Amino acid sequence: DVKVTQSSRYLVKRTGEKVFLECVQDMDHENMFWYRQDPGLGLRLIYFSYDVKMKEKGDIPEGYSVSREKKERFSLILESASTNQTSMYLCAHGGRLSLNTGELFFGEGSRLTVL
Amino acid sequence: KQEVTQIPAALSVPEGENLVLNCSFTDSAIYNLQWFRQDPGKGLTSLLLIQSSQREQTSGRLNASLDKSSGRSTLYIAASQPGDSATYLCAVITGNQFYFGTGTSLTVIP
Numbered sequence A: 001d002v003k004v005t006q007s008s009r010y011l012v013k014r015t016g017e018k019v020f021l022e023c024v025q026d027m028d029h030e031n032m033f034w035y036r037q038d039p040g041l042g043l044r045l046i047y048f049s050y051d052v053k054m055k056e057k058g059d060i061p062e063g064y065s066v067s068r069e070k071k072e073r074f075s076l077i078l079e080s081a082s083t084n085q086t087s088m089y090l091c092a093h094g095g096r097l098s099l100n101t102g103e104l105f106f107g108e109g110s111r112l113t114v115l
Numbered sequence B: 001k002q003e004v005t006q007i008p009a010a011l012s013v014p015e016g017e018n019l020v021l022n023c024s025f026t027d028s029a030i031y032n033l034q035w036f037r038q039d040p041g042k043g044l045t046s047l048l049l050i051q052s053s054q055r056e057q058t059s060g061r062l063n064a065s066l067d068k069s070s071g072r073s074t075l076y077i078a079a080s081q082p083g084d085s086a087t088y089l090c091a092v093i094t095g096n097q098f099y100f101g102t103g104t105s106l107t108v109i110p
Helices: none
Strands: A004-006 A010-013 A019-025 A031-038 A042-049 A065-070 A073-078 A087-094 A104-106 A110-114 B010-014 B019-025 B032-038 B044-051 B056-059 B062-067 B072-077 B086-094 B097-100 B104-109
Touching: A004 A087, A010 A019, A019 A031, A019 A087, A019 A110, A031 A073, A042 A065, A042 A073, A042 B097, A073 A087, A104 B044, B010 B019, B019 B032, B019 B086, B019 B104, B032 B062, B032 B072, B044 B056, B044 B062, B044 B072, B072 B086
Parallel strands: A010 A110, B010 B104
Antiparallel strands: A004 A019, A019 A073, A031 A042, A031 A087, A065 A073, A087 A104, A087 A110, B019 B072, B032 B044, B032 B086, B056 B062, B062 B072, B086 B097, B086 B104
16 A cells, blocks of 8 residues: 655644644655645645655745755644644655656645644 | 646535546646546545556546647546545646646535
């Protein structure tokens, strides 16, 4: 079974706090993604990574950063959380797109509330 | 930029009915198309992946078709059950990106 583990299912943080969301996959996939999902807005890509130490901005990177020190681990960082970052955060990973193996697998999600 | 649309946004059917969910996309140059299911408060679960060279995929009561030239995919669910109630999303892969529809919320009434 494919396993994508997100470190926390539910978090409550205060404005200005630093927040770490971690994602670990066990399929040795190159590609990893962080999305946020909000009612009426669908999934929006925050950052993605094609390999270790590589990162690319998605559609809404402002207020976020990422880290990929190991292939299996992709972390999303909110340097100073704000209330408009209250959302469901979804990590995903997939195989190399150029080989037409781009099936995407998602974690269970992390529901972040910023007070 | 690729745009993915799912209509209707919500659908309610009685148990046992066969149903079709629609997904359309604007750029036909896609690698794959993938259908997902999402239960409330949970992540997305992959249902079916159709590669660009394929026209359909089947898994149990689910059948997904792909017509790249017209920019459309359908997800057919046979003999619907209350446990099928969820939001169904499609995603297309264009270039090096995944593009998602906003989903169809399905309710199957016992």
